[in-house]
Amino acid sequence: MGGDHGLGVTVPASLAFLGQERAAQLILVGQKDLIEAELKKNRAENHPRITVRNASEVVRMDDPIEIALRRKKDSSMRVAIQMVRNGEADACVSAGNTGALMAISRYLLKTMPGVDRPAICAILPNQKNGPTYVLDLGANVDCAAEHLHQFALMGSALFANIEGNPRPKIGLLNVGTESIKGNEVVKKAGELLHTEHENGTLNFCGNVEGNDIFEGTCDVVVCDGFTGNVTLKAIEGLGRFFRNVLVSEFRSSLLNGLGALLAGKALKTIRQRLNPSRFNGACMLGLRGLVFKSHGSADAYAYECAIKRAHEAVKRSVLLRISTTMAELLQNSKDHQAAEKIKKENGIQEQETV
Amino acid sequence: MGGDHGLGVTVPASLAFLGQERAAQLILVGQKDLIEAELKKNRAENHPRITVRNASEVVRMDDPIEIALRRKKDSSMRVAIQMVRNGEADACVSAGNTGALMAISRYLLKTMPGVDRPAICAILPNQKNGPTYVLDLGANVDCAAEHLHQFALMGSALFANIEGNPRPKIGLLNVGTESIKGNEVVKKAGELLHTEHENGTLNFCGNVEGNDIFEGTCDVVVCDGFTGNVTLKAIEGLGRFFRNVLVSEFRSSLLNGLGALLAGKALKTIRQRLNPSRFNGACMLGLRGLVFKSHGSADAYAYECAIKRAHEAVKRSVLLRISTTMAELLQNSKDHQAAEKIKKENGIQEQETV
Numbered sequence: 001m002g003g004d005h006g007l008g009v010t011v012p013a014s015l016a017f018l019g020q021e022r023a024a025q026l027i028l029v030g031q032k033d034l035i036e037a038e039l040k041k042n043r044a045e046n047h048p049r050i051t052v053r054n055a056s057e058v059v060r061m062d063d064p065i066e067i068a069l070r071r072k073k074d075s076s077m078r079v080a081i082q083m084v085r086n087g088e089a090d091a092c093v094s095a096g097n098t099g100a101l102m103a104i105s106r107y108l109l110k111t112m113p114g115v116d117r118p119a120i121c122a123i124l125p126n127q128k129n130g131p132t133y134v135l136d137l138g139a140n141v142d143c144a145a146e147h148l149h150q151f152a153l154m155g156s157a158l159f160a161n162i163e164g165n166p167r168p169k170i171g172l173l174n175v176g177t178e179s180i181k182g183n184e185v186v187k188k189a190g191e192l193l194h195t196e197h198e199n200g201t202l203n204f205c206g207n208v209e210g211n212d213i214f215e216g217t218c219d220v221v222v223c224d225g226f227t228g229n230v231t232l233k234a235i236e237g238l239g240r241f242f243r244n245v246l247v248s249e250f251r252s253s254l255l256n257g258l259g260a261l262l263a264g265k266a267l268k269t270i271r272q273r274l275n276p277s278r279f280n281g282a283c284m285l286g287l288r289g290l291v292f293k294s295h296g297s298a299d300a301y302a303y304e305c306a307i308k309r310a311h312e313a314v315k316r317s318v319l320l321r322i323s324t325t326m327a328e329l330l331q332n333s334k335d336h337q338a339a340e341k342i343k344k345e346n347g348i349q350e351q352e353t354v
Numbered sequence: 355m356g357g358d359h360g361l362g363v364t365v366p367a368s369l370a371f372l373g374q375e376r377a378a379q380l381i382l383v384g385q386k387d388l389i390e391a392e393l394k395k396n397r398a399e400n401h402p403r404i405t406v407r408n409a410s411e412v413v414r415m416d417d418p419i420e421i422a423l424r425r426k427k428d429s430s431m432r433v434a435i436q437m438v439r440n441g442e443a444d445a446c447v448s449a450g451n452t453g454a455l456m457a458i459s460r461y462l463l464k465t466m467p468g469v470d471r472p473a474i475c476a477i478l479p480n481q482k483n484g485p486t487y488v489l490d491l492g493a494n495v496d497c498a499a500e501h502l503h504q505f506a507l508m509g510s511a512l513f514a515n516i517e518g519n520p521r522p523k524i525g526l527l528n529v530g531t532e533s534i535k536g537n538e539v540v541k542k543a544g545e546l547l548h549t550e551h552e553n554g555t556l557n558f559c560g561n562v563e564g565n566d567i568f569e570g571t572c573d574v575v576v577c578d579g580f581t582g583n584v585t586l587k588a589i590e591g592l593g594r595f596f597r598n599v600l601v602s603e604f605r606s607s608l609l610n611g612l613g614a615l616l617a618g619k620a621l622k623t624i625r626q627r628l629n630p631s632r633f634n635g636a637c638m639l640g641l642r643g644l645v646f647k648s649h650g651s652a653d654a655y656a657y658e659c660a661i662k663r664a665h666e667a668v669k670r671s672v673l674l675r676i677s678t679t680m681a682e683l684l685q686n687s688k689d690h691q692a693a694e695k696i697k698k699e700n701g702i703q704e705q706e707t708v
C-alpha cells in the first residue's frame with residue numbers, strides 16, 4: 001500500500017519480479033479489494049504465485065510513529081512484519097514511512113543480540129564498478145560511538161555474506177582521514193574500530209571522506225543516521241540534477257538531438273549505470289528478520305529492484321549468515337555474552353579456536 | 355604556496371585572473387625566489403599589477419593547527435592574513451590547509467560581534483539555475499543550536515548582499531521536513547530559527563533535506579560543519595564519478611565517438627554547467643576580514659574562480675554590508691548588545707525604527 005504511488009507501483013513491480021524469478025512467491029499485504037482490483041487491471045487476478053493478505057489499515061507517510069505503532073494494529077505494514085515474525089514470509093518489502101517501518105520491525109522482530117539499534121544499509125555504486133555499503137542512513141539520528149561500532153560489525157557481516165568477501169574494508173565517515181579529525185563521537189568510534197582491527201575482528205581502514213563512497217576506497221562506510229540520510233538525499237538530488245541537465249541539453253538543439261541519437265547507446269549505458277533505481281532497496285540491519293525499505297518515490301522498476309534485493313537475501317540465507325558472522329565478530333570483540341546468546345539461538349556449535 | 359599543486363597552479367591562475375580583471379592588483383605571498391621563478395616561466399616577471407611579498411615558511415596540508423599557528427609565524431598564510439588585517443590587502447585567497455587557514459584567520463582577524471564561530475560557506479548550483487549557499491562546510495564539527503542560528507544569520511546576510519535579495523529563504527538541513535525530525539541540536543536550532551521568522555528577522559522556510567540543495571527549495575542551507583563537509587565531499591565524489599562514466603562511455607566505441615562529436619556542443623555545455631571548478635572559492639564567514647578558501651586540489655581555472663569570487667566580494671563591499679546586515683538582524687534578534695557593537699564599529703547611525 002505504501003510509498004508515494006501505492007498499488008499503481010507495487011503491483012506492477014510485483015508482477016515484473018515474478019516474471020523474472022520463476023520460483024518466487026509473493027504475498028501482497030493490504031486492502032484486499034484494492035489489491036485485487038489492481039491485479040485485475042494488470043490481468044493477473046489469478047496469478048498462481050501471488051497470495052493476497054488483507055490488512056484493513058494503512059500507515060500514512062506522515063503518520064507519527066506512535067500512531068503507526070499503537071493505533072493502527074491492522075496496518076499492511078504491521079501485518080506483513082508479523083508474517084515475517086511468524087515465519088509465514090521470509091522477508092518484508094515496503095515503500096512506506098521509514099520511521100514507522102523501523103519502529104514496528106523493532107517492536108515485532110526485536111534486535112539481534114549484541115545490537116542496540118538496527119541500522120539502514122544501502123548499496124551505492126563506485127568507480128571500481130563494485131558496491132559500497134553505507135550505513136546508517138537514517139534510523140538513528142543521535143548516535144554514540146558504541147552504535148557506530150555496532151554498525152561497523154553489522155555492515156561487515158552483511159557485506160561478507162552478500163559479496164562473498166570475508167574481510168571487507170570498513171571506513172568511518174569523517175571530515176578528514178587523520179585520526180585527530182572529527183567530532184567527539186566519531187573520534188571515539190575510531191578508537192573502538194581501531195581496537196577491533198588490532199584484534200583481527202574487523203578490517204578497519206580508518207577514516208574516509210564523502211568522496212570515498214564513490215571512489216571505492218573501502219567496502220563499507222559507517223556513519224550516524226543524520227549524516228548518512230542527508231548525504232544520501234544530497235547524492236540523489238545531484239543525480240536528478242545531472243540527469244535533467246543531460247536531457248535538457250541534448251534536446252536543446254536539432255544538431256544536439258542528432259548527436260544524441262548517434263550517441264544513443266552511450267547515453268543509454270550512462271543512464272543505466274547511473275540510474276539510482278538499480279540501487280533501490282535498503283536493508284534494515286540488526287533485526288531478527290529481513291526487512292527491506294524501498295524509496296517512497298520509487299517507480300515500478302525501482303520497486304522491483306527492492307523486491308529482488310530482498311529475494312536475493314533470502315536465497316543466500318543472509319539472516320542466518322549475519323547472525324553467525326556477528327557471533328564470530330562479537331566473540332573476537334568484547335561482547336562475549338552476546339556472542340554466546342547468538343550461537344545458542346542459532347544452534348551454532350562451539351568450534352576449537354586455532 | 356598552498357594546495358596540492360602549489361605555484362604551478364596559483365601563479366597561472368593569478369595571471370589569468372589579471373587578464374580578465376583589468377583594474378585588479380594581486381599580491382603573491384610566499385617564497386619570493388620560487389614565485390619569481392614561476393612568474394618568469396610564465397613570462398610575467400615584470401607584471402605591473404603583481405607584487406611579490408616574501409614569507410619564508412609554508413603551512414603544509416598535514417600540519418596540525420598548533421604548528422601552523424604557533425610555530426610558523428612567517429608562513430605565507432599568516433603573512434597574507436596579516437596583510438588583510440593591516441589593510442594592505444582587501445581579501446586573502448588560499449588553497450592551503452583549511453583548519454590552519456581558519457585558525458590563523460580567527461586569531462589575527464577576530465570574529466564579528468555576535469559571531470562565536472566563523473563558518474565556511476560555499477555556493478552550489480541548483481536546478482532553478484540559481485545559487486544555493488551552504489554553510490558550515492567544515493569549520494565547526496561540533497555545533498550547538500546557537501551556532502546553527504548564527505550560521506543562518508550570516509548566510510542570510512551574505513546571500514542578501516551578494517545576490518541582491520533582501521529576504522533570502524533559509525532552510526535547516528535535516529532528515530525530514532517535519533519539525534519533529536532530527537537530532538536534539540537541529541530540533542532546538544529549528545525552534546530558534548522559527549522565532550526569528552516570527553519576529554521578521556529571517557525568512558526561515560523550515561527543515562530541508564539533502565536533495566533540496568540542488569532543487570533550489572531555499573537560498574541558504576544551514577548545517578553543522580560535520581554534515582556539511584561530508585555532504586560536500588560526497589557531492590564532489592559523485593560529480594567526478596559522473597564525469598568519468600560520461601567520458602568512458604563516449605569513448606567506448608567508434609559510433610559513440612562519432613555521436614559524441616556531433617553531441618559536442620551539448621556535452622560542452624553539460625561539462626560547463628556541472629563543472630565543480632566554477633563553484634570553487636568558499637567564503638570564511640563571520641571574520642572581520644575577507645578570506646576565501648580554494649579547494650586544495652584546484653586546477654588553475656578553479657583557482658582563478660576562487661580569486662574572482664574574492665574580488666567580487668571586495669567590489670561589492672561585502673564585508674561592510676554583512677556587518678551592517680548582521681547588526682540589523684541582531685537588532686531584531688535577541689542579541690542587541692552585539693548589534694550596538696557592530697554599529698559603533700562601522701559608524702552606522704541609529705535609524706528611526708518604523
